[in-house]
């Protein structure tokens with residue numbers, strides 16, 4: 033969708049007009065499960081999806097829908113569906129596309145938790161992930177089969193500083209009649225614009241920069257509204273009659289709103305992984321300052337990456353903002369305002385040095401999260417990525433000698449001093 | 458006005474002034490988009506008159522269905538076209554011919570329905586034309602309802618909306 037207002041205006045205003053009854057300016061927290069019907073006909077119209085309105089907060093909630101509209105607006109999409117976590121968002125969109133026997137081409141460079149979700153848990157549903165180095169476009173093309181329903185990548189991967197060639201991937205996906213799904217969590221819609229490069233669906237863990245303070249789990253699926261679900265017979269959830277709604281065909285009845293309607297009316301209804309209104313509220317607050325925070329996150333990250341690259345205890349730093357990175361050019365193309373603030377550093381001292389670093393820092397918090405106002409550090413091999421095999425770990429950019437840093441908004445000299453003392457102890 | 462370029466004010470004025478809508482291509486199948494739109498617009502207080510030669514003389518959602526615009530025995534303000542872009546041509550010409558007799562002021566073509574030649578003829582005859590939009594979606598969008606489903610309404614405003622009283 034072309035937007036009439038600038039990004040910063042939409043961060044603050046999209047989806048949230050003053051509340052009509054009281055005039056309350058900030059979005060109220062509708063801590064509420066269910067909504068009174070006007071009469072039996074009204075109830076029937078709502079249940080048949082013939083009227084817009086709230087029924088029960090497992091499907092929609094007024095506070096959550098403000099965040100949904102805001103996410104859709106910030107990404108330039110048609111609609112958005114918020115849910116309990118980033119992983120719930122991935123489950124929600126894959127459930128709409130996959131059936132037993134379906135396949136999805138997945139990047140080997142995904143966040144470790146996503147590799148486990150796609151590689152292990154989704155298998156129990158009969159969904160098969162074909163893991164490919166998605167920066168090798170020929171390999172992606174070769175992995176596409178008749179049963180493939182999507183290509184799934186991260187715009188900026190957690191944690192390896194890997195940038196996806198979204199334009200090239202979108203061409204391959206669309207040539208094979210399937211959507212390109214982009215996890216835009218670490219880039220945020222401020223730094224990277226997947227729909228403008230041809231992606232069809234964007235997913236987020238709003239747990240990270242969107243909320244920004246490490247308070248609230250959340251996820252979101254944003255639909256561009258431009259994918260034609262009826263172009264082949266691969267997407268019966270959208271293009272074949274839905275029995276639970278009297279044979280309604282989402283694509284036919286809802287047009288470019290079909291996916292968002294489906295994800296609420298079927299996805300959230302049946303999977304139940306809804307976002308809590310309080311978490312939506314926290315994320316709405318976070319979204320209001322997104323651009324300011326991301327600018328500073330990126331500025332601090334580039335300074336720290338540059339410092340670490342010159343440090344004698346460090347073998348290499350994989351940050352797409354550094355000229356030494358093999359993703360520098362892709363970073364300039366897809367993330368021109370800054371290449372994010374999550375990256376890895378490789379320590380000369382290996383596994384032991386990684387453990388020592390995370391235990392010696394004072395300002396950096398040793399924990400399993402990214403995208404917080406605070407600076408964070410993690411040794412993936414001993415934590416988030418320990419379920420993976422050594423091969424999977426190194427192909428995900430999380431080998432034994434790797435530490436992951438998520439650079440926060442503190443005074444950058446203080447962060448450098450903290451790393452300096454931790455690396456020299 | 459070029460299609461796709463309609464201002465929110467323009468759409469609001471149209472939806473605020475029309476009362477009776479002749480829906481050409483209204484379907485008797487409750488799962489068709491036209492049925493969804495008809496139900497919704499009726500809930501918002503519009504009278505919607507279905508036009509469909511295959512259903513003429515029968516009722517759709519309790520409203521008598523007519524075979525053509527000409528057969529509608531009373532006045533109506535707007536023609537809502539739920540047919541192909543091609544079929545929108547002759548329907549628009551009917552509306553031009555009948556505009557004074559029936560009091561028609563607006564020809565509205567649904568999402569994906571675009572017929573620029575027909576629109577030019579209608580505008581030359583003094584009719585207001587909207588193409589490639591759905592009145593249900595526009596009504597919901599401009600009244601803050603679209604966002605309820607997670608959709609991007611594109612509406613940004615710090616003005617306090619009027620609370621609507623539903624008795």
Ligand SMILES: Cc1ncc(COP(=O)(O)O)c(C=O)c1O
Pocket residue numbers: 117118119120143145146186190215217218236237238239249250251401402
């Ligand atoms: C890139 C990326 N995607 C998805 C997720 C999963 O999100 P959540 O923890 O909100 O389920 C994470 C979490 O670390 C992530 O970093």
